[in-house]
Amino acid sequence: MDITSGGPWTGTGLDPLSGRVLEFLVGHPAAGAEAVAEGVGVPVEDAERALRTLEDELLVLRVAGRPTRWRAGPPRSSLGSLLARRRGELAQAELYMEQLHEVYRAVSGSHAPHLxxxxxxxxxxxxxxxxxxxxxxxxxxxxxxxxxxxxxxxxxxxxxxxxxxxxxxxxxxxxxxxxxxxxxxxxxxxxxxxxxxxxxxxxxxxxxxxxxxxxxxxxxxxxxxxxxxxxxxxxxxxxxxxxxxxxxxxxxxxxxxxxxSLESRQDWPVARQTREADIDERTHEILHLMATGMKDDAIARVLGVSRRTVQKHVSEAGTALGARTRFQIALLAAERGWLDRRPGPPGTGAGAGPAPAVRA
Incomplete structure (x- = not known):
């Protein structure tokens, strides 16, 4: 079990080394400090310090005899008691937090910072x-x-x-x-x-x-x-x-x-046809953006294509709709339901230009 960053011991108040020592003793009962140090890969003095910490928390016991050996208590009861104590301490801290907040509100007066x-x-x-x-x-x-x-x-x-x-x-x-x-x-x-x-x-x-x-x-x-x-x-x-x-x-x-969707602009499909007319997916995307009020330069930047490509698709849409102005194109496209469809998911295809470089 990897507990180098605290792992499951973070909420118990135990430091990572004490947790490693406890884990070792759970699997190796009645071990001396030197065996513990070798098992967890630390100096003996560090292992002894961790053992004393665990003893203070009632998680390990000394085994009678010479040299001194250590044994882990049953985890369910020993760790359960430790966690119960921690929960009690957290409850007290939460109560104190509420008391401090009431003082904060009283001092702040009519500014109502809680709102x-x-x-x-x-x-x-x-x-x-x-x-x-x-x-x-x-x-x-x-x-x-x-x-x-x-x-x-x-x-x-x-x-x-x-x-x-x-x-x-x-x-x-x-x-x-x-x-x-x-x-x-x-x-x-x-x-x-x-x-x-x-x-x-x-x-x-x-x-x-x-x-x-x-x-x-x-x-x-x-x-x-x-x-x-x-x-x-x-x-x-x-x-x-x-x-x-x-x-x-x-x-x-x-x-x-x-x-x-901007995740794969250069790979958006351009060949899927609608039922209403001969309009490809790229033209559909451009019409959607045009309907929001975006200008050709902005649409080109979002889609990663040239301004000329945008104008070409708008012109083709106008021809298919029999419209001469951008307003007529948007109006007729909406009437035919072209703007009701949601853009399809990114796929593979050809015809789109490279995406613009983005700073890291």
Whole structure:
């Protein structure tokens, strides 16, 4: 059993070496300090120190005779007693925490920090974001829009990738992000979105997002004091009613947003045909992005193709629909149901250009 990093002993209060010594004695009853030291690969003095620690915790017993030998107690009863003591200590610590929190609330007065906190400095925002992200266990919701600020904005957006003091979404936590199409043309937003989706995050695009926002497990929300000036500070919202409103806002925006997958842009299929007309999957993706309000340059950057390729697909769609303007194309495509279908999963095919380079 590998317990070099603490392993199962972390919650017991035992150090890793004491845990290794106990494991050795469970499998080798009545062993002397020298045998224990040789078995776990440490100096004798270290083994003796660990044995005394285990004796103090009532986990091992001295065996009468010379030289002194040691025997582990029955793990279920001896470790069970240790864990019971630790649970009692944790209960006392939790009670003391509540008492401290009541003092904190009384001293803070009418500012009600238990409902809303104000973070004024960029490093505070990054550190708090990192803490909330690591503590999330179910789902993180994310709205991203310009203007972006290097550093603090990285903390708001990276999700599953390392950021803000090695913050990352834990395995098994769902990450859903909606990016504003207006800002989805710069290197920072594209790089951030790629990192999030690479870890299993879900990405959608929409135009006119009202606010930047991150919601953690439906219990805490983080948003800037002023969306137009993100460096001005952020609010941490704990009030259940306010968080519920922000979650409802996100869900409404999520439903109307266009799904996107950036994991394998150069391999998206281009030959699957629709029932309605001779339109390939690449044209379908472009029409979806065009319907969100994205311009040709932005669409080209997202899909990793040239602007000319985008214009070619738009022109072919116009010919198939009998439309002359982009507005007519979007209108007729919606009427024919082309925009109702969700984009298919990434596959293999030809015709797409190389993806743009992304900074590591």
């Amino acid at each position: 809303v906190e104000v973070l004024e400095r960029a490093e505070e925002v990054a550190a708090r974001y990192a803490h909330l992200l690591r503590a999330s266990r179910r789902e993180v919701l994310h709205l991203a829009k310009p203007p972006y600020v290097t550093g603090t904005e990285t903390a708001y957006g990276e999700g599953r990738e390392r950021a803000a003091g090695e913050a990352a979404v834990q395995d098994g936590v769902r990450l859903r992000s909606v990016y504003d199409t207006e800002g989805f043309t710069d290197e920072m937003s594209l790089e951030t979105a790629l990192r999030g989706t690479a870890g299993g995050g879900e990405l959608r695009l929409s135009s006119g997002l009202p606010v930047k926002l991150v919601v953690f497990d439906g219990t805490t929300a983080l948003l800037p004091v002023d969306s137009d000036h993100p460096a001005a500070g952020s609010l941490v919202i704990h009030a259940p009613a306010m968080v519920a409103v922000l979650v409802a806002l996100f869900e409404r925006l999520w439903e109307r947003a266009v799904p996107m």
